[in-house]
Amino acid sequence: MLVDLPGGWSPLLGRLAWSQIPYANPILAPLFVAVVIGAIILLGLITYYGKWTYLWKEWLTTVDHKKLGVMYIIIGLVMLFRGFIDGLMIRTQQVWAVGPHSTGVFGSLHGYLTPFHFGQVYSAHGLIMILLAATPLLVGFMNIIVPIQVGARDMAYPYLNALGLWITAAAAALIMISLFVGDFAHNGWFEYAPIFELQYSPGVGVDYWIWTLQLVALGTTLGGINILATVIKMRAPGMTWGKLPIFVWASLSANVIALTSFPALQVALALVAADRYLGAHFFTAGMGGNLMLYTNLFWIWGHPEVYFVILPAFGMMSEIFPTFSEKPLFGYITMVLASMAIAGVSWLVWLHHFFTMGAGPYVNTAFSVATMLVGIPTGVKVFNWAFTMYRGRLTFNAAMLWAIGALFLLLIGGMTGMMLAIPAINYMVHNSVFVVAHFHSMLLVIVYAIFGSVLYWFPKVFGFKLDEFWAKTMFWLFSAGTALVFVPMYMLGFMGMTRRLEYVFNTSWQSYLDVMELGIVVYTLSVLAFFILLYVSIRDHAKNRVGADAWGTSRSLEWMTHSPVPFYNFAVLPHVNERDELAWRRQHGIDQVRPAHYDDIHMPNNTGVAIIMGGLTFVLGFALTWRIWWLCIVSLLAIILLMIIRSFKGDPGYIITGAELQRMEEEAYRREAQIADSHHSHPVSGGVVGNAMAYQRNDSSK
Amino acid sequence: MSAHASTVDPKKAELWDTHHHSHDVISTRTLGYFLYLLSDGMLFATLFAAYGVLSYQHSYFGGPTPAEFVKPWYTFAQTIALFLSVLAYGFGMNALKHKNKSGLINGMLAAFVLGVVFLVLDIHDMSHLYSMGITIASSGGMSAFMVLTQVHATHIFFGLIWILVMIAQVMTKGFTEETVGRLLTLRMFWHLQAVIWVFVYIFVYLWGYIS
Numbered sequence: 001m002l003v004d005l006p007g008g009w010s011p012l013l014g015r016l017a018w019s020q021i022p023y024a025n026p027i028l029a030p031l032f033v034a035v036v037i038g039a040i041i042l043l044g045l046i047t048y049y050g051k052w053t054y055l056w057k058e059w060l061t062t063v064d065h066k067k068l069g070v071m072y073i074i075i076g077l078v079m080l081f082r083g084f085i086d087g088l089m090i091r092t093q094q095v096w097a098v099g100p101h102s103t104g105v106f107g108s109l110h111g112y113l114t115p116f117h118f119g120q121v122y123s124a125h126g127l128i129m130i131l132l133a134a135t136p137l138l139v140g141f142m143n144i145i146v147p148i149q150v151g152a153r154d155m156a157y158p159y160l161n162a163l164g165l166w167i168t169a170a171a172a173a174l175i176m177i178s179l180f181v182g183d184f185a186h187n188g189w190f191e192y193a194p195i196f197e198l199q200y201s202p203g204v205g206v207d208y209w210i211w212t213l214q215l216v217a218l219g220t221t222l223g224g225i226n227i228l229a230t231v232i233k234m235r236a237p238g239m240t241w242g243k244l245p246i247f248v249w250a251s252l253s254a255n256v257i258a259l260t261s262f263p264a265l266q267v268a269l270a271l272v273a274a275d276r277y278l279g280a281h282f283f284t285a286g287m288g289g290n291l292m293l294y295t296n297l298f299w300i301w302g303h304p305e306v307y308f309v310i311l312p313a314f315g316m317m318s319e320i321f322p323t324f325s326e327k328p329l330f331g332y333i334t335m336v337l338a339s340m341a342i343a344g345v346s347w348l349v350w351l352h353h354f355f356t357m358g359a360g361p362y363v364n365t366a367f368s369v370a371t372m373l374v375g376i377p378t379g380v381k382v383f384n385w386a387f388t389m390y391r392g393r394l395t396f397n398a399a400m401l402w403a404i405g406a407l408f409l410l411l412i413g414g415m416t417g418m419m420l421a422i423p424a425i426n427y428m429v430h431n432s433v434f435v436v437a438h439f440h441s442m443l444l445v446i447v448y449a450i451f452g453s454v455l456y457w458f459p460k461v462f463g464f465k466l467d468e469f470w471a472k473t474m475f476w477l478f479s480a481g482t483a484l485v486f487v488p489m490y491m492l493g494f495m496g497m498t499r500r501l502e503y504v505f506n507t508s509w510q511s512y513l514d515v516m517e518l519g520i521v522v523y524t525l526s527v528l529a530f531f532i533l534l535y536v537s538i539r540d541h542a543k544n545r546v547g548a549d550a551w552g553t554s555r556s557l558e559w560m561t562h563s564p565v566p567f568y569n570f571a572v573l574p575h576v577n578e579r580d581e582l583a584w585r586r587q588h589g590i591d592q593v594r595p596a597h598y599d600d601i602h603m604p605n606n607t608g609v610a611i612i613m614g615g616l617t618f619v620l621g622f623a624l625t626w627r628i629w630w631l632c633i634v635s636l637l638a639i640i641l642l643m644i645i646r647s648f649k650g651d652p653g654y655i656i657t658g659a660e661l662q663r664m665e666e667e668a669y670r671r672e673a674q675i676a677d678s679h680h681s682h683p684v685s686g687g688v689v690g691n692a693m694a695y696q697r698n699d700s701s702k
Numbered sequence: 703m704s705a706h707a708s709t710v711d712p713k714k715a716e717l718w719d720t721h722h723h724s725h726d727v728i729s730t731r732t733l734g735y736f737l738y739l740l741s742d743g744m745l746f747a748t749l750f751a752a753y754g755v756l757s758y759q760h761s762y763f764g765g766p767t768p769a770e771f772v773k774p775w776y777t778f779a780q781t782i783a784l785f786l787s788v789l790a791y792g793f794g795m796n797a798l799k800h801k802n803k804s805g806l807i808n809g810m811l812a813a814f815v816l817g818v819v820f821l822v823l824d825i826h827d828m829s830h831l832y833s834m835g836i837t838i839a840s841s842g843g844m845s846a847f848m849v850l851t852q853v854h855a856t857h858i859f860f861g862l863i864w865i866l867v868m869i870a871q872v873m874t875k876g877f878t879e880e881t882v883g884r885l886l887t888l889r890m891f892w893h894l895q896a897v898i899w900v901f902v903y904i905f906v907y908l909w910g911y912i913s
């Protein structure tokens with residue numbers, strides 16, 4: 001029943017063969033060498049400094065939601081960088097390959113990328129940016145912040161949390177390895193039927209695409225369950241639904257979307273896999289298949305997904321604006337309702353991604369109106385933020401700048417989205433770079449909110465602030481880049497430039513493309529500024545240490561515990577009395593009141609099972625891609641067996657006694673006092689990463 | 703200051719959680735599992751949607767249609783087996799209420815055997831179709847038919863493994879917070895699969911038979 005494969009196959013290696021390694025490719029081969037050298041240096045350094053046990057004990061086996069969140073964010077930043085390089089490559093190809101007289105190198109007629117390679121670059125760019133950069137970054141923040149904001153010691157299911165991270169890591173590894181072993185899909189990040197059928201895409205590219213996405217979907221669903229259960233079950237005493245911090249509401253609405261929409265993607269992918277692996281005819285052009293079924297299934301997930309990524313970003317903005325306006329958030333209730341409304345309506349609009357399918361005027365009108373409805377709750381949010389700032393005491397630090405930038409981009413992206421929602425306009429600009437500019441405006445809202453959040457919550461997680469000067473430099477460079485790249489892109493869209501061109505036929509577009517290339521160069525400078533920002537901040541960390549309430553004007557629970565947050569979050573869980581609990585306590589002068597005594601607390605143990613499971617899912621994905629059947633069976637059996645073993649062993653957890661807790665708390669308070677009275681004159685030293693979040697326990701029995 | 707009027711007197715307010723309360727492990731676990739089942743339900747809903755789109759006359763491309771090979775009574779026997787299995791599981795859970803270990807294990811064993819009957823009937827059916835040359839590759843319509851029914855059967859397969867694991871766990875560990883929690887989540891899983899089977903039976907088998 002398995003399909004006849006084009007090309008070779010062997011029982012031992014499946015479709016894998018030496019010829020699949022692109023060692024003759026003038027771009028990939030040097031990159032591969034660089035990656036290998038980099039990896040060797042990194043591993044060498046870890047060995048040289050004897051950090052393996054530290055890594056294994058403190059990070060790779062951890063179930064601490066803050067460390068898992070940090071690792072999510074690291075994966076997200078690495079993939080953001082990879083996606084950025086892809087973007088740079090796309091822009092460079094397009095500015096180069098304009099008109100019949102443009103030159104070509106590396107075997108390409110125009111520019112430096114062959115059409116096949118160019119297709120892989122933009123497909124990987126889209127998939128990576130949405131699912132392996134934005135998503136892990138947001139999930140990382142939700143992981144770190146939500147449990148502390150609801151006043152819990154960890155997520156509802158710490159082990160599941162670790163599992164989600166390692167499955168996401170496996171997905172990232174799978175798409176990265178497609179660079180050097182075989183190739184990646186070249187038909188766009190959302191693919192089309194029937195070109196993804198084996199007949200028309202005989203390589204392994206589409207298979208890499210299927211299994212990468214499938215793993216991301218699995219990891220995100222598990223994470224979503226965890227966040228939902230944490231919010232429902234783990235809130236601190238007194239925290240009723242009406243007192244939930246707004247970021248928690250945003251995470252809640254986003255994860256309702258994730259939980260319900262990702263299964264649709266998993267089915268769509270599974271059916272593509274059935275076509276490619278078993279010879280089914282779901283999406284084939286003949287034999288009773290239905291091409292548009294694929295497009296519908298994909299966007300039934302796809303549109304809710306875009307709201308899954310933007311709602312947490314809205315939540316981040318809702319935290320940053322009040323803190324640096326020194327006012328409570330305007331319109332809390334409407335904000336909550338708007339989030340829920342967006343989550344609901346996001347289900348009813350998927351067809352706007354293919355008005356041109358020709359479903360007829362009634363269907364198109366219905367979806368057009370539904371799409372425009374989203375503008376109402378979104379508008380409510382925009383006004384709420386504006387009124388939060390109105391007559392506030394504004395501090396224009398870097399975090400605030402990013403949040404304001406996000407607001408502007410939201411306006412632009414929202415307005416152009418409204419234009420696209422009108423079928424008559426959509427027929428003109430569908431599949432043009434106008435659409436590309438629209439969704440980049442929107443996705444940049446997320447990127448802006450994320451960088452704002454990095455600045456805002458960094459001191460909470462690591463105990464010191466990031467350097468303001470370099471953060472602002474990065475912001476202005478990044479914003480200049482945004483303007484230079486996307487304003488011309490909107491214009492080109494109106495002029496009729498279609499998306500995904502590896503060769504631009506119209507020479508009169510050259511000057512616009514030149515400006516966009518300049519923009520991406522400015523973006524590159526902002527990336528550089530980001531690295532300098534990290535370097536300078538870590539170098540000067542002793543000067544920039546902060547106490548629990550790093551900004552002095554924040555409002556929610558996470559600022560009531562120490563910075564960096566101890567692994568148990570709160571020695572004694574706070575009792576919540578008001579919506580903005582910390583602001584309320586500060587106002588009444590009771591924010592320094594400490595708990596009277598400490599009880600024993602119960603914490604989960606670390607486990608190596610999660611990372612092994614992640615490794616096995618990677619092997620499974622790789623084996624499926626290359627059709628190495630024995631390896632599929634072995635890894636699947638290993639996964640099932642490991643699950644059973646883990647279920648037999650369980651995790652009794654361990655107890656931290658009240659006395660020990662008291663010792664650690666007093667130590668933390670002592671350090672905070674030191675920071676308070678030595679500010680800037682005598683820097684308080686301490687490891688940068690070593691101390692972060694790792695309050696060492698006394699006993700060495702573990 | 704919060705937006706709504708402050709009602710708590712800050713001087714008398716309770717600031718820390720003084721009466722230590724622990725979280726209810728079992729209800730946290732069943733909630734999470736319920737959420738997972740929601741996503742499983744969405745998965746089947748999507749498969750049903752795909753089946754709906756691919757069950758027109760032209761979807762079978764002139765090849766075999768369910769009307770030609772579905773035997774309603776055969777599938778009805780499967781239905782009975784699965785429902786009896788759920789019933790047996792229910793008797794087992796009733797024994798759990800009385801802390802009756804052997805009663806629980808007997809119920810689970812019966813549920814297991816009946817589940818196996820269901821699965822064997824399904825496999826027999828599929829191999830019969832295969833021998834007639836009807837496979838997933840016959841047409842778009844048959845692809846949808848096969849995938850929907852066999853994804854359900856796969857769920858049953860993993861449920862059976864899980865039942866065995868739970869029998870072993872109850873025998874070795876007895877009724878702990880962990881095992882009882884798992885018995886409850888497994889019950890939710892098993893019930894949902896039976897409910898989904900009702901839809902499969904009606905919309906795929908019976909509907910396919912009459913149309």
Ligand code: HEM
Nearest residue numbers: 306310352353374414417418420421430431435439442443
């Ligand atoms: C005010 C709300 C929004 C409206 C009215 C809107 C409308 C639209 C429409 C009509 C299209 C289809 C254009 C076409 O292909 O012809 C589209 C595409 C898209 N939108 Fe939006 N949108 C909105 C918000 C968002 C948000 C919040 C995001 C993500 C964070 C987003 C991301 C995207 C993406 C990724 C695509 C295109 C994907 C692709 O074709 O590759 N949109 N939008």
Ligand SMILES: [Cu+2]
Nearest residue numbers: 303350352353
């Ligand atoms: Cu959309």
